[in-house]
């Protein structure tokens with residue numbers, strides 16, 4: 365063995381568990397919630413309405429176009445997440461127009477709506493899904509959101525979100541989104557005691573869909589899944605460590621953990637890491 369190789373191997377043996385100097389990229393996120401509640405009934409969502417699967421109930425208006433005009437938020441964030449859209453009586457054209465108005469205010473990455481919302485617009489407007497996705501892209505949307513979480517293990521998916529689209533339908537919409545030039549985010553909400561085999565199966569299936577962006581959310585414990593409890597930061601780390609087996613080079617976005625440098629440093633071992641931090645949030 366050469367002297368050089370011995371030196372390298374020795375340095376690897378004594379290196380710290382995580383590279384202290386590697387920064388985690390902080391991503392400042394603005395959040396806009398468009399509706400007050402949603403009939404989809406996903407247990408992990410604070411918007412979830414207790415009367416699920418009722419098409420287009422009359423609900424109070426959310427963040428309407430005219431409200432956008434009055435917001436005094438910092439539009440120069442890195443990303444704006446838009447959630448909601450299922451409980452509105454507005455046609456998809458309204459939301460396409462809404463996205464366009466938002467795009468005129470910001471250069472941030474716009475991540476919004478989700479496959480199930482686009483599917484709902486398709487049902488109510490009878491317009492092809494691909495056409496709706498293309499119009500969202502035209503209006504300035506960059507990527508579809510994960511809709512809270514798309515748990516890709518059937519038993520868990522339907523326990524957490526019983527009215528979600530079948531996984532195959534979701535995956536088809538992801539493919540159409542790519543065809544329309546939209547990216548998609550695949551997410552896992554980590555609850556306390558989430559079994560490792562479920563995490564493995566979820567990431568394995570997500571990898572097969574070709575979703576380019578991965579986000580790992582620490583469950584905040586304020587909705588119907590509260591019985592599961594908030595995860596410890598190390599449980600979130602473990603979900604991210606397992607994700608690294610399936611996505612060796614993609615940035616892993618971490619959200620829902622305290623913005624504490626210790627946690628960021630720990631997660632930096634799994635680089636590249638994007639640390640999502642909420643810059644502002646507006647909701648109806």
Ligand code: SF4
Pocket residue numbers: 402403404405406409410411412413447448449450480511512513
């Ligand atoms: S995650 Fe999305 S689809 Fe599910 S209840 Fe919340 S807003 Fe509705």
